[in-house]
Amino acid sequence: xxxxxxxxxxxxxxxxGLEVHAQIVSNAxxxxxxxxxxxxxxxxxxxxxxxxxxxMLPVINRACVAQAVRTGLGLQAEINLVSRFDRKNYFYADxxxxxxxxxxxxxxxxxxxxxxxxxxxxxxxxxxxxxxxxQDAGKSLHDQDPALSFIDLNRAGVALMEIVSEPDxxxxxxxxxxxxxxxxxxxxxxxCDGNMEEGSMRADVNVSxxxxxxxxxxxxxIKNVNSVRFVMHAIEAEAQRQxxxxxxxxxxxxxxxxxxxxxxxxRSMRSKEDAHDYRYFPDPxxxxxxxxxxxxxxLFAALPELPDAKKARFMSAxxxxxxxxxxxxxxxxxxxxxxxxxxxxxxxxxxxxMLGDFFAGLNRMGRSIADSPVSAEGLGGLLDLLADATINxxxxxxxxxxxxxxxxxxxxxxxxxxxxxxxxxGAIDAAVDSVLAANPDKLAxxxxxxxxxxxxxxxxxxxxxxxxxxxxxVNDAIRKKL
Amino acid sequence: MTxxxxxxxxxxxxxxxxLSARELxxxxxxxxxxxxxxxxxxxxxxxDAARAQADAADAAIGRGEGGPLTGIPIAxxxxxxxxxxxxxxxxxxLEPFIPPYESTVTSQLLRDGAVFLGKTNLDEFxxxxxxxxxxxxxxxxxxxxxxxxxxxxxxxSSGGSAAAVxxxxxxxxxxxxxxxxxxxxxxxCGIVGMKPTYGRCSRFxxxxxxxxxxxxxxxxxxxxxxxxxxxxxxxxxxxxxxxxDRPVPDFAAACRRGVxxxxxxxxxxxRADGMPAEIERLWQQGxxxxxDAGAEIVDVSLPHTKYGLATYYIVAPAEASSNxxxxxxxxxxxxVPANDLTDLYEGTRAAGFGAEVRRRILIGxxxxxxxxxxxxxxxxxxxxxxxxxxxTDAFGRVDALLTPTAxxxxxxxxxxxxxxxxMYLNDVFTVPANIAGVPGISVPAGLDADGLPxxxxxxxxxxxxxxxxxxxxxxxDAAGFTAKPAIRAKVLS
Numbered sequence: 001x002x003x004x005x006x007x008x009x010x011x012x013x014x015x016x017g018l019e020v021h022a023q024i025v026s027n028a029x030x031x032x033x034x035x036x037x038x039x040x041x042x043x044x045x046x047x048x049x050x051x052x053x054x055x056m057l058p059v060i061n062r063a064c065v066a067q068a069v070r071t072g073l074g075l076q077a078e079i080n081l082v083s084r085f086d087r088k089n090y091f092y093a094d095x096x097x098x099x100x101x102x103x104x105x106x107x108x109x110x111x112x113x114x115x116x117x118x119x120x121x122x123x124x125x126x127x128x129x130x131x132x133x134x135q136d137a138g139k140s141l142h143d144q145d146p147a148l149s150f151i152d153l154n155r156a157g158v159a160l161m162e163i164v165s166e167p168d169x170x171x172x173x174x175x176x177x178x179x180x181x182x183x184x185x186x187x188x189x190x191x192c193d194g195n196m197e198e199g200s201m202r203a204d205v206n207v208s209x210x211x212x213x214x215x216x217x218x219x220x221x222i223k224n225v226n227s228v229r230f231v232m233h234a235i236e237a238e239a240q241r242q243x244x245x246x247x248x249x250x251x252x253x254x255x256x257x258x259x260x261x262x263x264x265x266x267r268s269m270r271s272k273e274d275a276h277d278y279r280y281f282p283d284p285x286x287x288x289x290x291x292x293x294x295x296x297x298x299l300f301a302a303l304p305e306l307p308d309a310k311k312a313r314f315m316s317a318x319x320x321x322x323x324x325x326x327x328x329x330x331x332x333x334x335x336x337x338x339x340x341x342x343x344x345x346x347x348x349x350x351x352x353x354m355l356g357d358f359f360a361g362l363n364r365m366g367r368s369i370a371d372s373p374v375s376a377e378g379l380g381g382l383l384d385l386l387a388d389a390t391i392n393x394x395x396x397x398x399x400x401x402x403x404x405x406x407x408x409x410x411x412x413x414x415x416x417x418x419x420x421x422x423x424x425x426g427a428i429d430a431a432v433d434s435v436l437a438a439n440p441d442k443l444a445x446x447x448x449x450x451x452x453x454x455x456x457x458x459x460x461x462x463x464x465x466x467x468x469x470x471x472x473x474v475n476d477a478i479r480k481k482l
Numbered sequence: 483m484t485x486x487x488x489x490x491x492x493x494x495x496x497x498x499x500x501l502s503a504r505e506l507x508x509x510x511x512x513x514x515x516x517x518x519x520x521x522x523x524x525x526x527x528x529x530d531a532a533r534a535q536a537d538a539a540d541a542a543i544g545r546g547e548g549g550p551l552t553g554i555p556i557a558x559x560x561x562x563x564x565x566x567x568x569x570x571x572x573x574x575x576l577e578p579f580i581p582p583y584e585s586t587v588t589s590q591l592l593r594d595g596a597v598f599l600g601k602t603n604l605d606e607f608x609x610x611x612x613x614x615x616x617x618x619x620x621x622x623x624x625x626x627x628x629x630x631x632x633x634x635x636x637x638x639s640s641g642g643s644a645a646a647v648x649x650x651x652x653x654x655x656x657x658x659x660x661x662x663x664x665x666x667x668x669x670x671c672g673i674v675g676m677k678p679t680y681g682r683c684s685r686f687x688x689x690x691x692x693x694x695x696x697x698x699x700x701x702x703x704x705x706x707x708x709x710x711x712x713x714x715x716x717x718x719x720x721x722x723x724x725x726x727d728r729p730v731p732d733f734a735a736a737c738r739r740g741v742x743x744x745x746x747x748x749x750x751x752x753r754a755d756g757m758p759a760e761i762e763r764l765w766q767q768g769x770x771x772x773x774d775a776g777a778e779i780v781d782v783s784l785p786h787t788k789y790g791l792a793t794y795y796i797v798a799p800a801e802a803s804s805n806x807x808x809x810x811x812x813x814x815x816x817x818v819p820a821n822d823l824t825d826l827y828e829g830t831r832a833a834g835f836g837a838e839v840r841r842r843i844l845i846g847x848x849x850x851x852x853x854x855x856x857x858x859x860x861x862x863x864x865x866x867x868x869x870x871x872x873x874t875d876a877f878g879r880v881d882a883l884l885t886p887t888a889x890x891x892x893x894x895x896x897x898x899x900x901x902x903x904x905m906y907l908n909d910v911f912t913v914p915a916n917i918a919g920v921p922g923i924s925v926p927a928g929l930d931a932d933g934l935p936x937x938x939x940x941x942x943x944x945x946x947x948x949x950x951x952x953x954x955x956x957x958x959d960a961a962g963f964t965a966k967p968a969i970r971a972k973v974l975s
Binding site for chain 1: 581
């Protein structure tokens with residue numbers, strides 16, 4: 001499972017750390033009462049505070065603090081009862097105050113951990129260094145006028161959580177799994193919608209390469225990558241570039257780079273030498289943020305069941321293997337759907353059907369759990385017909401397809417199409433007789449010892465019965481006649 | 483006669499209907515019309531709005547309604563945002579700025595019925611001790627030396643507010659005090675100026691200079707009048723996170739408490755080298771008055787006082803450089819058109835900011851920069867903690883401190899302008915109270931040999947404004963300061 005780049009001078013290992021910016025789900029911005037909703041008309045959600053007007057002062061939004069604490073609890077992290085806001089001073093047109101208010105020195109959340117599941121079924125623990133609160137900047141629009149840039153301050157002041165990982169990841173797959181897991185946890189908590197297309201979750205990726213057993217080498221930061229896939233691609237491209245630089249006898253410079261998905265390469269944005277001097281100092285407009293343990297305990301008690309706990313419960317309650325349980329808990333809607341199907345039924349069979357034909361059907365139709373044509377109740381109905389032997393497995397696949405297309409119940413489809421399986425031994429015997437009579441040569445070969453032909457006879461009988469024969473009874477009947 | 487009134491006296495006259503708010507306001511507007519061309523205390527006079535407010539006040543009084551300040555004409559430092567009225571901070575960069583919102587302090591004054599005469603001059607963004615840095619020209623002190631027509635500064639930064647009250651153009655006014663910007667001009671203009679505890683008055687809607695030091699406060703001609711004004715200005719504001727949620731005491735009542743049994747501290751470090759003998763004498767006189775009134779005088783030490791000014795001139799510019807970053811020509815105020823963003827910033831800020839503001843932005847940017855942060859800003863924060871501890875220790879032994887307000891009387895216009903360090907020394911006695919966040923008042927206590935007013939400063943514990951007023955009132959009563967600037971004779975006759 002190790003991801004190694006084989007260079008001319010031998011194998012190279014990757015070291016990856018991520019800084020994820022997650023927009024907090026809240027009604028208002030971090031320091032003003034303005035709405036934080038996505039997609040509004042430019043500059044329609046801007047208070048005088050967000051626009052940095054003279055005399056305006058920030059006031060912390062308690063709801064955003066609660067969301068950060070809940071996220072920290074979801075990452076099994078230390079919650080700091082005293083944290084502090086600093087000003088990070090730098091000039092940019094879409095930063096209305098001329099500084100960003102951010103928790104630089106004393107974050108609200110300290111060390112935590114995220115458990116990830118790899119394709120191989122292996123789990124790994126990725127360390128979280130910190131989570132801090134900060135305000136977002138506005139957005140410059142360069143495509144509205146040939147000569148002018150316009151500024152949309154709707155995002156300015158929106159609450160972000162910056163979640164910084166330890167440099168614990170070694171493969172692009174781990175980075176992808178970490179991002180997905182982070183998103184899953186935040187979606188369960190309702191603290192971030194994780195929508196990377198709308199920019200409510202963005203990642204800065206730190207990558208370096210080294211020879212086995214070495215100290216860390218110089219890292220580069222790839223800014224603002226906006227999909228899991230691009231994060232994985234950017235890591236690959238950047239690692240390859242760094243290996244090439246080292247192996248050509250040059251030195252990797254610490255710098256900020258951008259990933260260009262069209263060309264599949266990273267490009268230099270600015271080097272450390274001309275990096276900003278951000279000039280931090282404690283924001284004199286805000287007192288230190290002090291929360292009490294009882295409040296944190298209350299938030300903890302009210303947390304929903306999180307994916308890891310749910311996975312463990314699925315494994316023990318429904319007897320699922322780790323990987324299947326892991327996939328089912330990835331999205332809360334999937335997990336809820338599964339539980340509704342599995343309730344009072346065989347959990348393993350329910351999981352097999354969901355992860356198999358049901359997901360395949362949704363994929364084919366480009367639909368998700370949320371707009372599935374088949375409800376959990378509907379899928380359960382199908383499993384019930386299977387369980388009470390009204391239909392067999394093969395027919396069930398056919399019924400499932402029809403359910404996906406029509407949205408009708410399994411029972412209705414089985415009745416309408418006459419798909420009940422045949423358990424009448426007379427009918428089965430008759431079918432067996434006619435198949436044997438029609439294939440004397442195969443019968444002779446079987447009798448001469450070619451026992452593999454048993455399956456051929458079963459197939460022929462099922463075919464003659466239009467697939468509706470009860471498989472166990474068909475097997476019995478053939479064995480008896482032979 | 484009308485212009486001789488105190489706020490308390492005017493309030494009584496208005497209630498007794500021996501005087502109408504309209505008459506009171508008109509008298510002050512007439513005084514402004516007559517004197518302000520010489521004094522330049524106002525940047526903007528809002529005569530029409532003032533008359534309308536006065537008429538509304540008369541109507542309210544007629545109905546038997548009205549708040550603590552109904553019909554009282556006051557002036558507002560042009561650093562407080564006033565809805566619909568130009569707010570410049572005495573800077574070109576805000577020259578065209580009309581706020582669509584009202585500061586909390588001014589909205590409370592309006593709530594209590596005050597009549598706003600206009601917006602007063604100040605040092606640009608409150609950076610200065612003379613109003614010489616105002617983009618609208620300096621304010622002239624109504625006082626002059628005996629037999630000498632040299633034009634003098636009113637002190638700063640709230641020099642316009644102090645001069646307006648001293649000259650009888652307003653009954654009271656608002657100021658802000660970051661390093662002495664209320665107390666020093668009060669001393670220079672022979673009136674009372676009061677800086678409350680940091681967090682007592684909301685900073686919401688006050689154009690920020692140095693956020694951890696700025697505090698709004700009142701000017702008036704008597705201690706009781708400043709207490710009345712502060713009662714209206716003070717109070718918790720959820721829109722300012724540093725505003726404290728504490729009840730507002732009856733400050734005016736506290737003026738009558740007296741000082742019997744109080745322990746008054748004399749900080750020995752305030753005996754600065756080269757302090758004029760008459761200021762030294764006045765200080766001793768103040769102590770004698772308090773002793774005679776029943777207070778006990780105690781020597782105390784504030785050992786870190788000598789670092790106060792240095793600390794202030796690191797912290798204040800650091801915060802100012804950050805607070806003034808928003809003036810970029812993008813959203814409001816002045817914009818100098820340019821071809822790219824950097825040129826827009828540079829052109830706008832070069833045209834909009836005066837020399838003193840630029841100097842402090844540069845100092846502040848320097849002391850916050852990565853390589854110097856520890857050496858300057860962090861060190862200053864540590865010293866700040868020590869200065870606060872000095873005060874806490876002293877207030878373990880005494881109830882209030884008495885010091886001179888400023889190291890000199892008002893100086894001539896243009897003096898000290900070539901020497902910023904000398905100018906900064908004006909604030910040497912006032913700055914420590916801002917660093918510690920404690921309340922202080924300046925009360926006129928006598929005249930120097932040239933006939934210019936000198937003030938004494940009383941400082942007390944956090945949120946113990948009541949003791950400040952009580953001590954201030956005793957000084958006022960004992961001093962019997964009745965001198966007036968000659969210029970007032972013109973309007974009073």
